[in-house]
Amino acid sequence: MRTAFDKEALREYAHSQSIDMLGFAGIDRFDNAPAEFHPRNIYPRARTVVVFGLRVLRGLMESLDNGQYVPYNAHGYGGINEQFMRVARQRVACWIEDQGFSAVPVIQWIGSPHQEPIMCHRTAAVAAGLGEFGWSKVFLSPQFGPLQRFGIVLTDAEVESDPLQLGKLCDGCRACVRDCPAGAISATEAVEFEIDGQTVRHAKVDMYKCTRAHHGSLRQTHPRCPEDFDVSDIDERYEALLTDAMDDTDTYVLGNRAAGEVTARYPHPIFGLVGHLGLSAAYCGARGCFRSCLAHLEKQGALAREPRTPYQSEAPSGTGSTREAGGTEVHLE
Numbered sequence: 001m002r003t004a005f006d007k008e009a010l011r012e013y014a015h016s017q018s019i020d021m022l023g024f025a026g027i028d029r030f031d032n033a034p035a036e037f038h039p040r041n042i043y044p045r046a047r048t049v050v051v052f053g054l055r056v057l058r059g060l061m062e063s064l065d066n067g068q069y070v071p072y073n074a075h076g077y078g079g080i081n082e083q084f085m086r087v088a089r090q091r092v093a094c095w096i097e098d099q100g101f102s103a104v105p106v107i108q109w110i111g112s113p114h115q116e117p118i119m120c121h122r123t124a125a126v127a128a129g130l131g132e133f134g135w136s137k138v139f140l141s142p143q144f145g146p147l148q149r150f151g152i153v154l155t156d157a158e159v160e161s162d163p164l165q166l167g168k169l170c171d172g173c174r175a176c177v178r179d180c181p182a183g184a185i186s187a188t189e190a191v192e193f194e195i196d197g198q199t200v201r202h203a204k205v206d207m208y209k210c211t212r213a214h215h216g217s218l219r220q221t222h223p224r225c226p227e228d229f230d231v232s233d234i235d236e237r238y239e240a241l242l243t244d245a246m247d248d249t250d251t252y253v254l255g256n257r258a259a260g261e262v263t264a265r266y267p268h269p270i271f272g273l274v275g276h277l278g279l280s281a282a283y284c285g286a287r288g289c290f291r292s293c294l295a296h297l298e299k300q301g302a303l304a305r306e307p308r309t310p311y312q313s314e315a316p317s318g319t320g321s322t323r324e325a326g327g328t329e330v331h332l333e
Helices: 007-016 059-065 070-098 121-127 175-179 207-214 232-244 248-265 269-278 287-299
Strands: 021-026 048-055 103-106 148-155 185-195 198-205 321-323 329-331
Touching: 007 021, 007 070, 021 121, 048 070, 048 121, 059 070, 059 287, 070 103, 070 148, 070 269, 121 148, 121 185, 175 185, 175 287, 207 248, 232 248
Parallel strands: none
Antiparallel strands: 021 048, 048 148, 103 148, 185 198, 321 329
């Protein structure tokens, strides 16, 4: 016989498993979600979306400031998404089923091509009351600012939603816009939608540019950009292909393909090393959306956690420089 679902007991269990935050969103909070992102595409009996977060270590931002790609990718990106989160999803799902309910872990992937159903993890985290979107579209929590990644478990248990936490962190400073090496974050264009009657807002982000930067295929983000770096023919070809892109998934796919062509033309040993050890490819170093944002939030005293030494991002301007793998800054005209 089922007993009442104990929210706080699950939160305590999650904390014991090194899960840093956990929240609940009733299925009604997804009434305005695009049809392709609705949780019931994955689990038709879902009544509650359980969202939990694992922190990205703050020291990894300082490592990125010194031009070191492996620690962030290995621990803060691929390590969390591909290793730690798999364990966390399984343990949360098993705890729920031990209480007599059903649970379905949600795989975090980009949904390409348009075949299997997906969910936006950041939007689910907002719906579960864990924090808000920053202007950059990166999720911000009161504890860690932009430094966390999320897992989701769907359940047929009917659980009361946690209160939304909107408009408390991002002050619209646009540091993310200024320091994004790809110029992927609009300073003025916004995307708006509603969750539980409240307006959620973030910048319009060009996922093609973001993906290119992420994979090190721009002059500003290549680990050691050669003087003869010229990808104008690739840029022109993909600019034409982008006219047929339907949504962010399509632009991401095109950005990924273009990045592959660029890095094949201008290879570097770090590409293979990071891909092998980190299960990821973040060469932009999250300069605007993570590092500059974190520095601003800590300077403003906006976060609940107060470090001994405030983080002062050494992320170079998004339009003027990059760093070599050894930490030497290279100015680009």
